[in-house]
Amino acid sequence: MIKRNTVQRALVLEAVLRLRSHPTADEIYAEISKICPSISRATVYRNLQQLCEQGEIRRREIPGSPDRFDHLTNDHCHARCTLCGKVTDIEVEKVPDMEALVKDDHGFAISGMNLIFDGICPECRRKRND
Numbered sequence: 389m390i391k392r393n394t395v396q397r398a399l400v401l402e403a404v405l406r407l408r409s410h411p412t413a414d415e416i417y418a419e420i421s422k423i424c425p426s427i428s429r430a431t432v433y434r435n436l437q438q439l440c441e442q443g444e445i446r447r448r449e450i451p452g453s454p455d456r457f458d459h460l461t462n463d464h465c466h467a468r469c470t471l472c473g474k475v476t477d478i479e480v481e482k483v484p485d486m487e488a489l490v491k492d493d494h495g496f497a498i499s500g501m502n503l504i505f506d507g508i509c510p511e512c513r514r515k516r517n518d
């Protein structure tokens with residue numbers, strides 16, 4: 389028999405994969421409660437936390453907005469639209485010079501990076517031009 393916890397965790401992971409665009413915990417909860425109305429917000433939050441600890445998903449801290457959850461667990465950059473709040477993956481190659489700067493000039497052993505560009509997304513740019 390599959391444990392209830394396992395089912396709930398699978399539901400949460402599935403929602404993150406389906407939503408794709410770096411959903412917040414509230415968005416994930418809203419998505420899951422459509423399928424499983426009995427699930428509590430606390431359960432969703434707890435499972436998100438556990439999935440992050442297991443490395444299945446990653447929490448992205450975005451200054452000035454709620455944390456997002458990312459189905460891509462590698463290091464990559466993000467661009468946030470300052471109008472609609474959408475967070476987009478930016479698949480840039482590693483930035484060697486910046487890493488060298490942090491490592492060599494500041495003596496840090498780098499464990500990850502969290503680079504966020506602020507700007508206006510193509511959709512919002514189009515709307516503004518209309």
Ligand SMILES: [Zn+2]
Nearest residue numbers: 469472509512
């Ligand atoms: Zn936008």
Ligand SMILES: [Zn+2]
Nearest residue numbers: 458460466477
């Ligand atoms: Zn991402």
